[in-house]
Amino acid sequence: MHKITSLPGDDARPGWFHTSPARQPRPGHSGRKDARWTIVGAGLTGLAAARQLALNFPDDEVVLVEAQQVGFGSSGRNAGFAIDVPHDIGAKDYIGDVTTATKVLKLNTLGQDYLREIVAQYGIDCQMSASGKYQAAVGEKGIAILEAYRSGLEKIGRATTMIDAKDLPEHIGTSYYNKALHIPGTLLLQPAALVKGLADSLPANVTLYEHTAITSIEQGDKITLVHDRGMIVTDKLILANNGFASAFGFLKGRLLPTFLYGSLTRPLTDDEQARLGGQGVWGVIPAHPFGSTVRRTVDNRILIRNSFNFYPDGRPRASALQRHLPTHRKSFERRFPMLGKVDFEYSWSGAICLSENHEGFFGQLAPNVYGATCCNGLGITRGTATGKLLADWLAGEHNEHIDFLLSSPGPNKTPPQPFLSIGVNSVLKWGQFRAGLEV
Template sequence: MQHVRSTPADDRGCGWFHLSPPRQARPAHAGSKDAPWVVIGAGLTGLSAARRLAQHFPSDEIVLVEAQEVGFGASGRNSGFAIDLPHDIGAADYIGDPATARMNLKLNLAAQDIIRKLVVEHDIACDLRPVGKYQGAAEPRGIAVLDAYRRGLDKLGQDYQVLDEDAMRAHLGTGFYSKGLFTPGTMLLQPAALVKGLADSLPSNVTLYENTPITGFDYANDKTILTHQGGRITAGRLLLTNNAFASSFGFLKGKLLPVFTYASMSRPLTAEEQARLGGRDFWGLIPADPFGSTLRRTSDNRLLVRNSFSFNPNGRSSSFVRGVGAYHRASFARRFPMLPGVEFDFTWGGAMCLSRNHAAHFGQLRPGVYGALCCNGLGITRGTITGALLADWLAGERNELIDFLMSAPGPCANPPQPLLSLGVNLNLRWGQRRAGKES
């Protein structure tokens, strides 16, 4: 039996989780079980894969195993941008090769379609709104990024609106941004409410076990034997949708980067504070500089700030989260000087699974084991669609989206430790410093 080197441990501070409708977690697994299909990780990718497998194989039991409660992992603690447009930070115009960008756009649009339909069909109260997103710049470097991205969007034939400082203030209330790019295709949502709702509306042939961290595995007779504190589950075929924890199972070792990012959410603004802020009452902004701050104004009139990164090679929450609130407070004060007494109710962190070449894994990991892994910070759309397509592929379907994913290069190798940690930490620190007041 091989040991799973690290299991998830997220902090308890996530505002989205606590503010979403409470639900009863499904019982942990106990005893011994055999199933034709087992999916590890009930985030957006695993929920999507399990649902689609259940549709393809209605007489098979699909077992979905989650280490924590659904909504407690990264899928419930992100900023809630279900983004349509490709954004290749490795390309000069952020679009790069138009043919690749068009396929990524198709993938994202297909994911949005899945999310929209499931939310309507199962009446999931996750505040899903197709309101678009702003991308904001406060300094010349950020403005240059917006100009380059605009050229990329022209190349791709996508709509956008350029906003000057006054227009940004009119839309968002803050006069912090000197330029903005509004793109209409993004949907905003409450991430924890979405994943909780998806978990509670799974087809009847999916059995979900929560609070069941898989801690050991072995391969015998074409099957995978998974062990945990309370028993064992034998998988005919195993799907790994557990983000960077795939490397704790020995896959993509030295290729994934578990990078944590952090958010704080304010208390609800009073009516008087809302009037003082002005602007629209529901919006989301991502930074022109990738090391800048993401902002949301929620339907219950809270403001969210997301920035700061730490490299946590074991994928678990670290003490970094304790100090990050003060950093968020400074970012908040720069943007909302008209709201001096607004405290944060919540501060939390969460893992993104990145790769150095921004590529993901899709397909087989070894005979009988498959993965949709490494969403590179865009898991709402990417996880939803790759989970579903992995199930389609396993059911024998072939189409241009599957072919595109199967032919993608996959994550590249990282340098060995301790060089890796040194390099990533330096990079993160330098990026945050360079972001200047946009952080």
């Protein structure tokens, strides 16, 4: 029996969750449950895996277990960019090997198309907008990154538009940036609303248990998952819990749970919207990967997301969130001096799962245990795609996407503690310093 000592414990004020349509959570599990399929983690990956497993095995019950409430965890705390194009920060042009980048583009597009289909079929109100994204730069170094990225995207057949500083206010209101590369194809959405809608539209043969945190796991002919109110005994286990896969005893020393911090303003008044100008919905990603992500939402709020910390147990620290709030305020005021004092209504932390070599895991972890984890910052599209494809692979399907994912070497082994935390947090701090005015 392996005891799980690190459980999700996210902070209380995730803006996307509280501004998305309310839903009735499903009851937690109690007693004993026997199942053929059990998935741990009802984020984007787990929801996609559960949906596709249920469709592939319509006579089987699929059990989906979530430690918190659906939409409250990491999948509902990101910036809401469903990105199609690759963004390999380890390559000078953010593209790298063209063959690999082309496969990544197809994989991400599969995830987008799957989400589009479900959102349309079930009328999920998640503010989905085909707005593309602006990769924006402040200063010559950032502009050089944009030029390299444009060149890389051309290699894989993706058209872009470079926008000069004088024209940017027509697009995003602010004149803060010197240049931006508009990349069509990205979907902008309200991530918590998406996750809630996906959960409430699952096939009838999916049983979802919320507020059911697994505290220990025992492997054998069957897998036993124990929690405070009972146990689930399953033939097959799928881990879709990202960095917490390590807490279950898998991929230990290979996953890097990294926290970013977001703040969402109150809705802008009509006068403030007029002063801001620009398009009604847009999203900016910094040229430098450690800069600020900024969005204007359908309900006329401004999102600021920046600052990083690595915590190997996958749990945020309240002190870190408070420490980063002044940075959010400064980032907002730099970009939007025309808005004066607009308060942040919500501020929160949210984890992404990274690996040292930017590879995720897809496939078999142990006998009867499978996983799709570590999306390296592309959780909406990559998580959705890998969850669906894992369910298809378990049903015996093979295609170019599955073969590509199975060929991955997986996440690299990292140094032991305390060197790992010291090293990763030093890299994050240095990266944020180098991002300069893009923070």
